[in-house]
Amino acid sequence: MKPLTHLKGFTLALIGCGIFLFPGNSMAASILGGNIIVQHDGNVTATFQGSNAGYTSSLYLGNTKIFTSNQASGSTFNLGNFTAGTQLNFRLEVHNTGNTFFSGSAANNIDGIAHAFIDDSFGNNETLVSFEDLLGGGDKDYNDLIFSFSNTKAGENLVQNPEPSTVILLGSGIIGLAAWRLRNKPSVQ
């Protein structure tokens, strides 16, 4: 086998495929119905990233109101300290309709669909959460309330296995991808 450094160019060419084939890993794009997990023992801070919705709604963690959709983007809220591995289940309350929706599995919601995309490629240890505020999914634009959280990641249970043919196709590229990820892993990990 060639030294791993010789695989770098080939690996970089395959990273785009990796994003598509491994929707649950740390390089994933948005995951519908994903869970939000605290990365390390310590503080989690929420940042309001905006809202594109006709309705007004508020985000809660337990009984704590974090944001309301008509406030200024960029506002932050300190959620406090958590133990690594804690799963955070957020709740959206839609003022106009009285409907309540939860992040995570579709089974959490009265209409049986997932109401939040989770994207842990948003920033370093940051997770972007974007809610749909309509019962049954409505327009399914999932931009009705958008927030990000520090010190969080998408749930481990969402990692998916690639098809066997994909394993053969990517072969050495996966080894190179692993090396690339190790080299680029933050030192705090």
Ligand SMILES: [Ca+2]
């Ligand atoms: Ca919208």
Ligand SMILES: [Ca+2]
């Ligand atoms: Ca919507």
